[in-house]
Amino acid sequence: xxxxxxxxxxxxxxxxxxxxxxxxxxxxxxxxxxxxxxxxxxxxxxxxxxxxxxxxxxxxxxxxxxxxxxxxxxxxxxxxxxxxxxxxxxxxxxxxxxxxxxxxxxxxxx
Numbered sequence: 535x536x537x538x539x540x541x542x543x544x545x546x547x548x549x550x551x552x553x554x555x556x557x558x559x560x561x562x563x564x565x566x567x568x569x570x571x572x573x574x575x576x577x578x579x580x581x582x583x584x585x586x587x588x589x590x591x592x593x594x595x596x597x598x599x600x601x602x603x604x605x606x607x608x609x610x611x612x613x614x615x616x617x618x619x620x621x622x623x624x625x626x627x628x629x630x631x632x633x634x635x636x637x638x639x640x641x642x643x644x
Contacts, residue, residue: 545644546576551585551619553637558628565595565630570603570637572626574619581620584643585613590636594629602627610640 555570574582587603589611598604601615602625614625629635 546574546578546580546582546642547644548639548642550574550576550580551582551639551642553587553639555634555637557634561595561630566632566634567596567628567630568634569626569628571624572603572613572619573624574621576621579621580644581618582642582644583614583618584616584641585619585639586641587611587613588636588638588640592629592635592637594631596628596630598627598629611637 552573552575553570554573555568558567558569560566572585576582588609589605590609592605592611603611603613605611613619619625
């Protein structure tokens with residue numbers, strides 16, 4: 535993991551939100567399933583809100599709670615309904631599709 539270049543006391547940045555995803559057991563009909571974890575790892579203890587993810591045409595054959603993760607438009611998904619992700623906390627969900635979507639943080643509010 536790349537550590538953000540930060541001067542002591544600086545606020546958090548989008549580099550402090552980490553996304554991990556990996557394959558999990560497929561749905562009964564054989565569609566691959568992936569688990570996503572989105573973590574706030576801000577070393578200065580800040581809560582981060584307004585987390586937007588570059589997500590292409592993200593869709594899932596498995597229902598995802600839209601308060602956790604939803605696509606607003608092409609390549610723009612919102613995490614936690616825009617509400618703060620508390621420092622040290624993780625949001626996780628599973629989605630099902632024939633391939634894994636590349637997910638990267640596009641913007642945050644600190």
